[in-house]
Amino acid sequence: MDRVLIVDDDSSMRYSLNRMLEGQGFLVSPAKNGAEALERFFMENPDLVIMDIKMPGQSGLEVLRQIKERDPKALVILMTAFGTTDTAIEAMKFGAFDYILKPFDIPQMRSLVERALEVSRMMKKMVSYPDRPEAEVTGEAIVGSSPVMQQTYKMIGQVAPTGVTVLLRGESGTGKELVARAIYHHSSRADKPFLPVNCAAIPETLLESELFGHEKGAFTGALTRRIGKFEQCHGGTLFLDEIGDMTPATQAKILRVLQDQQFERLGGSERISVDVRLIVATNKDLEKSIRDGSFRQDLYYRLKVVTLHLPPLRERPEDIPELVRYFLQRFGPEINRNVKEIAPRVLEKLMRYRWPGNVRELENVVQRGLVVAKGNTLFPEDFSLEGLAAEIDGPKGQMDFEERLQMLMGPVFKELAEHSKRSPDSDVMSAVEKVLIKRALQETKGNQVQAAILLGISRNTLRSKIERYRIRKDVAIIEGEE
Ligand SMILES: Nc1ncnc2c1ncn2[C@@H]1O[C@H](COP(=O)(O)OP(=O)(O)OP(=O)(O)O)[C@@H](O)[C@H]1O
Ligand SMILES: [Mg+2]
Numbered sequence: 340m341d342r343v344l345i346v347d348d349d350s351s352m353r354y355s356l357n358r359m360l361e362g363q364g365f366l367v368s369p370a371k372n373g374a375e376a377l378e379r380f381f382m383e384n385p386d387l388v389i390m391d392i393k394m395p396g397q398s399g400l401e402v403l404r405q406i407k408e409r410d411p412k413a414l415v416i417l418m419t420a421f422g423t424t425d426t427a428i429e430a431m432k433f434g435a436f437d438y439i440l441k442p443f444d445i446p447q448m449r450s451l452v453e454r455a456l457e458v459s460r461m462m463k464k465m466v467s468y469p470d471r472p473e474a475e476v477t478g479e480a481i482v483g484s485s486p487v488m489q490q491t492y493k494m495i496g497q498v499a500p501t502g503v504t505v506l507l508r509g510e511s512g513t514g515k516e517l518v519a520r521a522i523y524h525h526s527s528r529a530d531k532p533f534l535p536v537n538c539a540a541i542p543e544t545l546l547e548s549e550l551f552g553h554e555k556g557a558f559t560g561a562l563t564r565r566i567g568k569f570e571q572c573h574g575g576t577l578f579l580d581e582i583g584d585m586t587p588a589t590q591a592k593i594l595r596v597l598q599d600q601q602f603e604r605l606g607g608s609e610r611i612s613v614d615v616r617l618i619v620a621t622n623k624d625l626e627k628s629i630r631d632g633s634f635r636q637d638l639y640y641r642l643k644v645v646t647l648h649l650p651p652l653r654e655r656p657e658d659i660p661e662l663v664r665y666f667l668q669r670f671g672p673e674i675n676r677n678v679k680e681i682a683p684r685v686l687e688k689l690m691r692y693r694w695p696g697n698v699r700e701l702e703n704v705v706q707r708g709l710v711v712a713k714g715n716t717l718f719p720e721d722f723s724l725e726g727l728a729a730e731i732d733g734p735k736g737q738m739d740f741e742e743r744l745q746m747l748m749g750p751v752f753k754e755l756a757e758h759s760k761r762s763p764d765s766d767v768m769s770a771v772e773k774v775l776i777k778r779a780l781q782e783t784k785g786n787q788v789q790a791a792i793l794l795g796i797s798r799n800t801l802r803s804k805i806e807r808y809r810i811r812k813d814v815a816i817i818e819g820e821e
Contacts, residue, residue, distance in 0.1 A: 373397030557606025
């Protein structure tokens, strides 16, 4: 269970945060000043700290500095009233995860906490692979003994300690993020932070400032200075996911950081030096993006020096039995199911299937199987593979671009018109995205793996868009049926 430390001298704030976090199922410890916070931090080793800046005695900033000195990977969210915003911004340079302005609303805080804890899990949950199995029991593992996977393990072992930039390529669900974390955990920066940024989930116009920060007044709406991820992650590892989705301007800046370890904040002239290791991933055809002018060739050459290609699951069906066993072991205990065996017929079927969603899809299928299984063996009926095969392997997985477009776009205009009546101020771009995502979820009965395939984006991107637009997955389906 995740543990959260709340630090605030205001008892009503401690009380309401405590209630909120306990409601989310976290273990909460309260502290009313800096000294108490430090004591509890080192005793309890919490996964997240939420701390007020202005407190009698040591300020939150001072406590942050001390925490970070001892544990650079510690995740700290600072709370600040308007007067102290500047301090909070500067705190990002010391590696605060984020700051939030008081007063805040509960959903805002809740989603910030969830994001922070996800990053905390990524940093703490060790990812092992067969060449380096030391963490098998506690963490996650990369599984599979096919020759291509063995090649991958060798590469991970070679590149992890060097600090070079690594480019991870492969279809959605092939394990790019998992490999990125394995490289991090086995690098010399393993005791420093790891920050993931999903480039596709952040609107183009904001990505550059998210990564490099901006100065006050750099553009309309830039009311205060902002510290970007590169600065925040100084000394650590930055994982840029979906790197194929950046504008050429942002690409140019990334190239410069790679070459000189330097950049300027947007609208700023101060040259900032950082020491950040980059791991980047994409499922896009970068060569094609270069041809159509959306990806810079110079950056491409710089990135591709060390490339790991993660093979689609259908090209290594021999890994499937091992993966199924691994997922049974991993998820069985979580839901109190002790399933040990799989009927041979099932395995055979799983090995013949095309797996357009790759290992992620297999993982979902096994989880579903575990839930419906009755004894300690999985049978074909537990997998509803027939349905699955008919749905994706048949039509959706093989549909070409135009067919998918037709399936999604048909009713979209009507829905957009409805949408614009409900919220006349929304911008067209996000309205279209929102409606398209809803359509895809309806079309796939809420199955996110299939919806992502239909939309031609990765599951991660889909997930963050669903979060950003606050699309309720269940409601999407019901709304469609009214
Ligand atoms: N070889 C593997 N062994 C065990 N689990 C795996 C393996 N490959 C992938 N997984 C699991 O499958 C899921 C998807 O993996 P991951 O998120 O790394 O894919 P991805 O390539 O980043 O996909 P996307 O492009 O959609 O972001 C994760 O839950 C991951 O733990
Ligand atoms: Mg990913």
